[in-house]
Each structure stands twice: as structure tokens, then as C-alpha cells.
Amino acid sequence: MSGDDTADSTVLDRLYETVDSRRGQDxxxxxxxxxxxxxxxxxxxxxxxxxxxxxxxxxxxxxRKLSEESADLLYHLMVLWADAGIKPAEVYAILAAREGISGIAEKEQRKHTSGGN
Structure with a gap:
């Protein structure tokens, strides 16, 4: 880590913008x-x-290694989102809509609305 005490979740939005800006580059x-x-x-x-x-x-x-691998995982997830044309705000909206809903209830609701897993 850089020792930056201002690190927060906005780093994900900045990461996404950086990732997306690399599309079509060398x-x-x-x-x-x-x-x-x-x-x-x-x-x-x-x-x-x-x-x-x-x-x-x-x-x-x-x-420590789990934190490092988690950072790698988030980075690669951002690349996949950008590749698919998904903006982080779309995912954030889904998470916000699920906030306060039991995970069991939410999963059951998805089964009935999308035929999902």
C-alpha cells in the first residue's frame, strides 16, 4: 500500500475509468x-x-495475500465489466436495490423473476 489514508471505495470508480481508457490502446x-x-x-x-x-x-x-489477491480480482472484474459495456453504477444500483433484503429472500426472488440459479 502507498500509505495513503484517503483510500476509499472511490478508487474502484477511478480504476474502472483507467481500465476503460485502455480499450483499443497498444x-x-x-x-x-x-x-x-x-x-x-x-x-x-x-x-x-x-x-x-x-x-x-x-x-x-x-x-495480506488475500488483500492483494482481492485487489487483483477486483481489477480483472473491472476489465470484464468494461469489456461487456457494464458501468460500475449499474452494479452499484443492483447492490443498492438489494440492500436490507435477506440474501435468502433475494435469491428466491431472482429464481421467480428470471428463472435464475
């Missing part, structure tokens, strides 16, 4: 541009890899 000079150039399947694969790494560190009980 893959030789930007890892994010390289991911975009490799397509949705590769981006999704990288997200899955980071999720597994986060799970491994959680099982090991290493908070």
Missing part, C-alpha cells in the same frame, strides 16, 4: 489493452484464476 504497452485484445474468454479466464488465488489465500489465512 497491447505491447498496456496489460489491460492486452487483455482487451485477447477477448472476453481470456478476460473471464483471468478473473477465474484470480478468484481461485483469493480462495487459496483465504484458506491459508494470510490476510
Amino acid at each position: 497491447p505491447a504497452t498496456s496489460y489491460t489493452a492486452k487483455l482487451f485484445s485477447r477477448g472476453t474468454a481470456k478476460i473471464a479466464q483471468k478473473l477465474g484464476e484470480e478468484a481461485v488465488e483469493a480462495v487459496i489465500e483465504a484458506m491459508r489465512g494470510d490476510k
Whole structure:
């Protein structure tokens, strides 16, 4: 960490803007541009890899490494959102709509409205 005490959730919005700005840039000079150039399947694969790494560190009980893998996971999620044309505000709105609703009730509601999982 940079030691910056002002770090907060707005960093996610800034990260998304940075990620989205890399679309179409030179893959030789930007890892994010390289991911975009490799397509949705590769981006999704990288997200899955980071999720597994986060799970491994959680099982090991290493908070620092779990925090690092969580940052990697969030970054790759932002790349996937940008690739799909999803803005963070869309996800935030869904989370806000679910706020205060039991997770069990919310999942049951999704089953009935979308035939979901």
C-alpha cells in the first residue's frame, strides 16, 4: 500500500475509468489493452484464476495475500465489466436495490423473476 489514508471505495470508480481508457490502446504497452485484445474468454479466464488465488489465500489465512489477491480480482472484474459495456453504477444500483433484503429472500426472488440459479 502507498500509505495513503484517503483510500476509499472511490478508487474502484477511478480504476474502472483507467481500465476503460485502455480499450483499443497498444497491447505491447498496456496489460489491460492486452487483455482487451485477447477477448472476453481470456478476460473471464483471468478473473477465474484470480478468484481461485483469493480462495487459496483465504484458506491459508494470510490476510495480506488475500488483500492483494482481492485487489487483483477486483481489477480483472473491472476489465470484464468494461469489456461487456457494464458501468460500475449499474452494479452499484443492483447492490443498492438489494440492500436490507435477506440474501435468502433475494435469491428466491431472482429464481421467480428470471428463472435464475
